[in-house]
Amino acid sequence: MRSIRVFLLVALLSTITLINFLAALHGYRESMAAAQELFDRQLAATAQLVGKLPLERARGELADRGDIALQIWAEDGRSLLRSANTPEEPLARLEAGYREVNFGGYRWRVYTYFSPPVGRWIQVAERSDLRYRLAEKVVLESVLPTLIALPVAALLIWLVVGRGLSSLRDLAEALRSKRAEDLEPLELTGPPEELLPVVQSTNALLARLRASFERERRFSADAAHELRTPISSIQVHLYNLEQELEGAGWKDGNGALARLRGSIRRMAHLVEQMLVLFRTNPEHYPARFEQLDLHQVAREVIAECYQDISAKQQSIELQGERAMVEGDHFAVTLLMNNLLNNASKYTPEGGAIVMTTGVSEAGPFIQVEDSGPGIAPAEREKIFARFYRVGGDRHQHRVEGSGLGLSIVEHIAQLHRASLELGESRFASGLKVGVVFPKGHGESQGGVRD
Amino acid sequence: MLLNTVIIILREVLEAALLISILLAMSRLLRLTPHWVSVSVIVGAAGAVFVGTQLGDISQLLDGVGQEVFDASLQLLICTLMLWIAVLLTRSFYLGAGSGRGLPQLMAVTVALAIIREGSEIYLYLSAFVVQADLLPGVLTGTLLGAGIGFSVGALFYYLLLGLPCRYTLGVACGLLALVAAGMSLQATQLLIQADWLPAQAPLWNSGDVLPEASVAGQLLYALLGYEASPSPVEVTVYLLSVLLMLGVLFLARQRARSREVGERQTDAAPMV
Numbered sequence: 020m021r022s023i024r025v026f027l028l029v030a031l032l033s034t035i036t037l038i039n040f041l042a043a044l045h046g047y048r049e050s051m052a053a054a055q056e057l058f059d060r061q062l063a064a065t066a067q068l069v070g071k072l073p074l075e076r077a078r079g080e081l082a083d084r085g086d087i088a089l090q091i092w093a094e095d096g097r098s099l100l101r102s103a104n105t106p107e108e109p110l111a112r113l114e115a116g117y118r119e120v121n122f123g124g125y126r127w128r129v130y131t132y133f134s135p136p137v138g139r140w141i142q143v144a145e146r147s148d149l150r151y152r153l154a155e156k157v158v159l160e161s162v163l164p165t166l167i168a169l170p171v172a173a174l175l176i177w178l179v180v181g182r183g184l185s186s187l188r189d190l191a192e193a194l195r196s197k198r199a200e201d202l203e204p205l206e207l208t209g210p211p212e213e214l215l216p217v218v219q220s221t222n223a224l225l226a227r228l229r230a231s232f233e234r235e236r237r238f239s240a241d242a243a244h245e246l247r248t249p250i251s252s253i254q255v256h257l258y259n260l261e262q263e264l265e266g267a268g269w270k271d272g273n274g275a276l277a278r279l280r281g282s283i284r285r286m287a288h289l290v291e292q293m294l295v296l297f298r299t300n301p302e303h304y305p306a307r308f309e310q311l312d313l314h315q316v317a318r319e320v321i322a323e324c325y326q327d328i329s330a331k332q333q334s335i336e337l338q339g340e341r342a343m344v345e346g347d348h349f350a351v352t353l354l355m356n357n358l359l360n361n362a363s364k365y366t367p368e369g370g371a372i373v374m375t376t377g378v379s380e381a382g383p384f385i386q387v388e389d390s391g392p393g394i395a396p397a398e399r400e401k402i403f404a405r406f407y408r409v410g411g412d413r414h415q416h417r418v419e420g421s422g423l424g425l426s427i428v429e430h431i432a433q434l435h436r437a438s439l440e441l442g443e444s445r446f447a448s449g450l451k452v453g454v455v456f457p458k459g460h461g462e463s464q465g466g467v468r469d
Numbered sequence: 470m471l472l473n474t475v476i477i478i479l480r481e482v483l484e485a486a487l488l489i490s491i492l493l494a495m496s497r498l499l500r501l502t503p504h505w506v507s508v509s510v511i512v513g514a515a516g517a518v519f520v521g522t523q524l525g526d527i528s529q530l531l532d533g534v535g536q537e538v539f540d541a542s543l544q545l546l547i548c549t550l551m552l553w554i555a556v557l558l559t560r561s562f563y564l565g566a567g568s569g570r571g572l573p574q575l576m577a578v579t580v581a582l583a584i585i586r587e588g589s590e591i592y593l594y595l596s597a598f599v600v601q602a603d604l605l606p607g608v609l610t611g612t613l614l615g616a617g618i619g620f621s622v623g624a625l626f627y628y629l630l631l632g633l634p635c636r637y638t639l640g641v642a643c644g645l646l647a648l649v650a651a652g653m654s655l656q657a658t659q660l661l662i663q664a665d666w667l668p669a670q671a672p673l674w675n676s677g678d679v680l681p682e683a684s685v686a687g688q689l690l691y692a693l694l695g696y697e698a699s700p701s702p703v704e705v706t707v708y709l710l711s712v713l714l715m716l717g718v719l720f721l722a723r724q725r726a727r728s729r730e731v732g733e734r735q736t737d738a739a740p741m742v
Contacts, residue, residue, distance in 0.1 A: 033621035040617045
């Protein structure tokens with residue numbers, strides 16, 4: 020069933036039509052039979068009236084009236100009087116009663132009556148087709164309202180069903196207009212008892228979902244926060260150990276301490292990224308939207324990361340023009356930071372990175388291109404998954420990372436209703452990541468080109 | 470005039486409405502887009518008017534029996550298409566929509582032909598009364614009553630089929646298609662008897678007193694089962710052969726589809742080597 024309203028309209032209207040029309044047909048049949056009976060009685064009354072008239076000297080032929088015929092016969096079978104439209108022989112056998120006969124090119128209903136006082140046979144006839152048409156004309160007047168009422172009934176059913184379904188429509192609208200992060204219970208004013216279980220179940224589900232999100236939020240935040248302290252402590256202890264060993268003249272010949280330091284740094288980075296990932300979750304990120312120039316933010320992010328990039332002898336270039344968006348400054352900075360760090364991480368020493376901002380037909384955008392190895396099209400969809408790393412842990416470039424950077428980018432993009440696009444960079448090899456923000460009132464172009 | 474009109478219009482509308490409701494319900498069950506219905510109704514209505522205007526010339530063909538032979542041929546063609554549709558429906562039901570390729574187009578052609586067949590009769594009947602102004606109100610009222618009853622039965626029948634549990638819908642729909650098709654082949658036989666292409670014989674029985682053909686119930690059974698109050702031996706034979714042929718072909722199609730379905734399941738479940 021595609022629409023309850025259409026189903027109810029068609030099913031109810033079909034039922035009403037079927038029952039009403041069958042009733043109308045039955046009524047028509049009965050009314051026609053009653054009308055014929057009435058006409059028969061009228062015919063009999065006419066014959067009896069003629070029988071009582073003083074027609075002793077009446078002989079010959081009456082003028083043709085067209086729709087009625089008359090014959091008077093003596094008891095011995097002699098013709099006494101007849102209308103001009105009748106044949107010379109009797110219209111029917113001279114026996115009392117009704118008969119259907121044909122003459123003069125029409126079918127007639129004949130009533131034969133014997134009048135004892137005058138000893139004559141009276142035959143009065145009416146054209147059947149005229150009787151039938153007259154009866155039908157009268158009866159149709161009673162059938163027609165049934166037909167005319169049908170469109171009115173259809174309109175009323177449509178309106179009444181629409182009114183009856185309004186609560187369902189309200190519920191659908193309440194659910195549709197709910198934001199993804201809004202887990203507050205539904206508030207419908209006076210839902211009908213048929214909908215009450217649906218509203219109650221939905222609210223119970225929302226409450227369970229809210230509790231579940233809260234548990235997850237607390238766990239992620241607490242776990243990440245609780246891990247920070249021991250990691251800082253381990254870092255301090257490692258530093259002290261290095262100092263003591265150095266004082267004792269011990270040399271880290273096989274690099275065990277350096278590897279330990281690297282591992283602790285990676286763990287600290289992972290915990291920080293987990294915290295950021297949780298904080299940027301669109302479901303509970305307290306965004307403060309303001310007018311931002313993507314070009315300006317990109318410039319700040321490049322300045323912040325420049326030292327790390329130049330340490331790898333990579334070139335960085337900012338191109339494009341001013342692109343205004345409604346955005347959260349911290350989140351957009353984080354997004355660009357992650358994109359730039361990701362590009363730098365996967366681009367070999369001496370490689371090139373280009374950031375571009377601008378406004379396309381789809382909306383304001385920021386785009387980061389690198390000359391790294393790039394990502395095969397089949398893998399592009401997977402890179403936004405948490406902890407996913409291209410090539411797995413045995414990445415051929417031995418790049419350190421938590422696999423959370425692009426998940427954070429995706430969160431921030433969702434927060435701004437922006438779309439992510441992956442493609443091939445302008446270089447011989449490499450990845451292009453684009454973030455296209457929705458068109459809004461904040462967008463405008465400038466002419467600044469770096 | 471009204472009663473005669475109701476019977477004639479009901480007979481024609483009911484047959485087309487039942488066919489459309491069965492095919493539309495199956496279309497919904499197999500998740501096929503129902504656009505074919507509107508196309509076939511428009512094409513069928515236009516074709517009905519065209520054929521209706523040409524029936525005078527058609528009836529002059531083949532020594533004056535052109536109309537009977539034309540109508541009988543159309544009925545037999547529709548029966549064949551219905552058989553084909555039933556086989557494709559069975560295959561689609563068991564093996565997925567992909568195995569019933571061309572089904573919507575086939576349904577559209579069948580319904581369009583059925584509307585041409587029934588619609589041309591209605592056009593011929595109504596066009597005879599357009600010039601008789603005094604009879605027109607009765608004829609128009611009868612047309613509306615007959616069409617209203619026919620379409621209502623069709624709509625309720627459609628929802629009845631959709632309301633059946635899915636596992637029964639195919640069986641019921643194919644069974645009904647077999648009966649409607651057999652009814653149509655019976656009508657084709659009657660037309661060929663009228664044209665003297667088949668021998669006229671004494672009726673085997675007469676159930677007109679129990680259930681007159683001209684009653685609403687008689688017309689419903691006429692459209693659904695091809696009810697004939699006084700059938701001749703050749704009509705009964707053709708009817709039974711049509712039903713048996715339809716059911717036999719459907720049974721074979723079902724067996725083949727089910728064995729293929731089982732085969733495909735086993736292939737899917739087989740371990741990878």
